[in-house]
Amino acid sequence: MNTELKDNGYRILRGVFSKEETEELAKFSNRVIDYATEGANDPFGIDYMKHRTDNGVLYDLYQRHPQYRKFAESSDILDAVAEHLGESIYLYVNSFLYKPGDRDNVVPWHQDFLSRPDESEKILAWISLDHATKKNGCLKVLPGSHKDGFREWYRVEGETHHDRIRLDGLDLDSVEYLELEPGDVMLFSNYVIHGSDQNSSDLPRRAYRVVYKALDTAEVPRGGAITLRGGTPDDLRKIDFSGVKCSRTPKKRGLKARIKGLIK
Numbered sequence: 001m002n003t004e005l006k007d008n009g010y011r012i013l014r015g016v017f018s019k020e021e022t023e024e025l026a027k028f029s030n031r032v033i034d035y036a037t038e039g040a041n042d043p044f045g046i047d048y049m050k051h052r053t054d055n056g057v058l059y060d061l062y063q064r065h066p067q068y069r070k071f072a073e074s075s076d077i078l079d080a081v082a083e084h085l086g087e088s089i090y091l092y093v094n095s096f097l098y099k100p101g102d103r104d105n106v107v108p109w110h111q112d113f114l115s116r117p118d119e120s121e122k123i124l125a126w127i128s129l130d131h132a133t134k135k136n137g138c139l140k141v142l143p144g145s146h147k148d149g150f151r152e153w154y155r156v157e158g159e160t161h162h163d164r165i166r167l168d169g170l171d172l173d174s175v176e177y178l179e180l181e182p183g184d185v186m187l188f189s190n191y192v193i194h195g196s197d198q199n200s201s202d203l204p205r206r207a208y209r210v211v212y213k214a215l216d217t218a219e220v221p222r223g224g225a226i227t228l229r230g231g232t233p234d235d236l237r238k239i240d241f242s243g244v245k246c247s248r249t250p251k252k253r254g255l256k257a258r259i260k261g262l263i264k
């Protein structure tokens, strides 16, 4: 069993996807970016598929375009994630991240899902579609920083990467820049401190980001959960439903009650 995720908070899987596969997804993604930039007329509604083309983020590609599915469902990725999270895993969030060269696109140091401290750990797969280098803004991490859990944080409203951590006491010199080839995958814990610099090259830097979570609690992510492995009734019985926040349940009950009233 590989212990890099546990020990360092991240792990690189090299050559998971071929050059052809990544080129194809990169090309398709450019069409999606163009479409979203034109105004993102979204069949599923703005809450579900909100886009932030201004900051180079598109959400919910898996649900929207089948082209992304084989990437999110890769057995190489799921096997590595399962070593860490166990065999019952769901797709929690997915997004496409690109760094348009013509605007400020630094991603400040942060940890992911800071505003959801009660949820269990997530593992992220950052699937590189380009040569991600220091010059075009590859991911950078502070190795081992996941071990202390969430730091104090604050929010800058209006920004996509709005949640930021306080940096006091951090050894920023321990930074590792994770240069990747197209088709390489960086796996990391949502607790690891990470970010990326400005794209100061003419080259694109595109990545498909998939967030996996163990099916150990019943937290509903944006757009609803998609189980990728497991999820049998036995798995469901193990879930702790005590903290479930699902706005639809009371409404449904209300509707049923109203229907009953009408029938009477």
Ligand SMILES: O=C(O)CCC(=O)C(=O)O
Residues within 6 Å of the ligand: 097, 107, 112, 124, 126, 137, 138, 139, 194, 195, 196, 207, 209
């Ligand atoms: O792609 C980037 O530059 C940043 C990605 C990131 O911070 C994340 O996936 O949480």
